[in-house]
Amino acid sequence: MTKTNTLDTAEFRAWLALSHINISRAKLQHFLEHYSSIEQIFELSEKQLIQLGFREGLKKRLEAIDDSLIEQDLTWFDSDDKHLIPFTSDDYPGLLREIDSAPKLLFVHGKKELLQHHQIAIVGSRNPTPQGKDNAIEFSRTLGKAGVVITSGLALGVDGFAHKAVLDQGLPTIAVAGTGLDRVYPARHKELAQRIVENGALVSEFALGTGVRATHFPARNRIISGMSLGTLVVEAAVKSGSLITARLAMEQGREVFAIPGSIHNPLARGCHLLIKQGVKLVETAEEIIEELGALATWQTESLGENKSDQASEPAEFELDQEYQELIEQIDYEPTSMDKILERTGLEIDVVSHMLLLLELNDHIVSVAGGYQRRKS
Structure with missing residues (x-):
């Protein structure tokens, strides 16, 4: 060994x-x-x-x-790259530790440091519509490029498309399994699982040798939502595992986002139900990025000393000239997004990505009315 x-x-x-x-x-x-x-x-x-x-x-x-x-x-x-992480370990995900039903330990195959990074969960139907597939891919790419780790459940459909979308961009992803990590389910995702190990992490609370059991997947879902700042539901039927994940996220006090769809699409009904229950309707990934900045600030403040300095950094980040110029357009008092766009002349998706990275690395802070530069 x-x-x-x-x-x-x-x-x-x-x-x-x-x-x-x-x-x-x-x-x-x-x-x-x-x-x-x-x-x-x-x-x-x-x-x-x-x-x-x-x-x-x-x-x-x-x-x-x-x-x-x-x-x-x-x-x-x-x-x-194979690890056993009990809840007593500093490597245990800080955000997951906060939930009442946090698992006693985790098996991890891959980059265990990713468990400490800011994550967004993306879940949805195992048989999405073509539009659902496109949404899963586009949202995953945009959020991944913004600096958060995409977390999902390795399942067919939306889960798989989300994992592949970021891997194809050379970005990391985390997959939470419903079996022991010495086996892959579904079997057709064996190659995908290997790619995740190489540029991300497979995670499971289940003992080695544990096979497929229906009751394990709802349990897996609480880890997906528990490690994440928020959960995005792409497409889901009214009775589905994705809605279980969304419900768990809400019970854990996390943000939940849902993409609306056609009233004639049965896979949109789960999302519409969530929206009726007060979940945030999103039409673009930028809306999640804007919300995520505040969520990331909350995570850092709420966990406090439970996280090491190294763990609180989501990624290596260099403040190049482009970012310096953006910071100079942000005042030490609240500066609205409209004002930032007017001053920089940049597109909203570009600015949103840059603002998120600046906030995650403590150069600016999200406040009511926009953003402001940190005095330090």
Whole structure:
């Protein structure tokens, strides 16, 4: 096994064993308030475990984890881009940590640092219309170029088109799987999964060896929305997994966006239902970019010291002459978008992208009425 984690061997094996047991992050967090290391959970009696709030029978489940199973799991970690990230790790996504149902650990194959970057989730139908496909591609490209990481679920349809759109631009993407990472579902996305590993990250909370189960996909969806600043629904039927993701995002206090469509298109009805419920209707990616600036500021402020300085930076960013000139057109008091466009003479999509990057890198701040330059 290639050493890819900062966990020591005993702790690493303990977390691998716990990946095979249905036990919540909250219960384990409570346990670690009383004990110094996670592997001590295997040393406690049934009575001690019950006193800590665990359900009866946990001791038997812990003892049932065979060493041969752990050894088999360890064979998967054969390269430096395969990681096991428990909720106690600094590599655990800060935004995901904030939700009540955050998973106890994550398996990651690819660039684990992407989990700390600003993300937008894009979800939708597995059988989108041609217009839905085009929207998924166009919105993904524009948002990806603006500096956020596109996150989705590796499914057929909108998910796959979103992942491919940014990869084709040489940009990273994150795919959250509903199986163990030693297998790919759907099978026809095997090549896409490999591309994501090379220029992004595959993520799963499910133990290695876990196959396809219908109940796992709603659970996967809470991670997609939980890691993201906001979720965009491209096309969705009234009863669909995409609406589950949207509902989870709203419950998590995240922004949700929906693209409207024809009243005759059954795949637009889910989006229309969301809009009736107060979700933001969007017609262009620039509308999301404008909203995302404020969301990104909220994330940085709300997580505070939970994120390292390195993790809070979404990407390497160099303030070249073009960006310097844009900053000079923004006052130290609120400057409207119309005024910025008038002063620069640039198109709104170009300015929106540049403003987002400037905000994510703390050169400007989004305020009521527009943007203003930071005094520092």
